[in-house]
Amino acid sequence: MKDVQLIAYSMVHEYLMGRPPSAKTYNDRIVAQKIGYLTQSVGIHLGENINYFWHKRGPYSRVLTSMLFKIEDEKEFFKEQSKRLVIKKALKPKLDFVKEIIEHRPQFCSEVYWLEIAASLMFISKEHLTIDKQNLKEILLKRKPFLNEYSEAIDKANDILFNCAKKRI
Structure with a gap:
């Protein structure tokens, strides 16, 4: 692992x-993982073997x-x-898209859950080759039933991720 990759x-x-x-904490690591995934999913290479x-x-x-x-x-x-x-x-426009996702977190949803929802929806979308919001939500909740209480946040993340994605295409 190269220092330049770590610095980037x-x-x-x-x-x-x-x-x-x-x-330091489990939640810190979850946040960092989701930031990494969202960043790579918009086309920013973070390093080898990630x-x-x-x-x-x-x-x-x-x-x-x-x-x-x-x-x-x-x-x-x-x-x-x-x-x-x-x-x-x-790289800034791509990073700003990720920043926009982060900044639209609903107040009732913690940072860690918001990033988990957004990154998970993006992952499932790529895995199933779909941007059908209802289908993505159903798959997400089937895999993560503990997110049921964040149904509104899931809808909002779907809107941000896939309405903006359509505009960028």
Whole structure:
């Protein structure tokens, strides 16, 4: 794993979330995983071998987890390195789309659940090759019945993800 890959992910996470990535808590790692997945799903390459598979909390990458712990262990180094670089201007529209998803989180839905919903819908959409909102919602709730109480948030995420995606195509 190259430092440049770790620095790039750290910078992207901070750009989107306003804070560096963390591996301290389970929720921190879930947030970081979903940020990574959403970023890659809009076409931003975060590094070698960052592949995602379905996990109980949605898209998950073992490589990204390893990266998070390395960033956590050497937080000051990566903070300093990140200050010396800038995100390419060409990447900003894609990152801003992810930022728009993040910023539209309903108040009644926690950050971790919101990102889990958005990333999971995107993953299921790619897996099933569909953007049919009702179908995606049904598949999501079948896999994650604990999200039933967030039905409105799922609808909102579907609207943001797939209405905006249609505009971008």
